[in-house]
Amino acid sequence: MTLGFILLTIFLMGLVTYGVKWLPFYTVAFVKDNKMIEVLGQLLPPAIMAILVMYCLFLIDYQKTSSIAANYIALGVVVALHLKWRNTLISMIGGLIVYAVLLHWL
Numbered sequence: 001m002t003l004g005f006i007l008l009t010i011f012l013m014g015l016v017t018y019g020v021k022w023l024p025f026y027t028v029a030f031v032k033d034n035k036m037i038e039v040l041g042q043l044l045p046p047a048i049m050a051i052l053v054m055y056c057l058f059l060i061d062y063q064k065t066s067s068i069a070a071n072y073i074a075l076g077v078v079v080a081l082h083l084k085w086r087n088t089l090i091s092m093i094g095g096l097i098v099y100a101v102l103l104h105w106l
Helices: 003-031 035-058 065-085 088-105
Strands: none
Touching: 035 065, 035 088, 065 088
């Protein structure tokens, strides 16, 4: 490999890296008033939360009663927080904190 080939490769890798990083900023103007993006913005947070809940319930170790209790209590906290504030971030963080505390104490 020649020095020119190596420098060209490094330049192209840097160009592609920065192009991918700046791409979202250039595409905002094209998708600003897109109805499909608005629909996805409304539907994806609850869908992601449902997938996370199913994944967590799938991983429960049913041989340990403390694990079962911690999971279902944390699930109840997530549901209660989400019904009260309708904020996915608050629900997830609150459930995570309760789950971590319960695993430590049970």
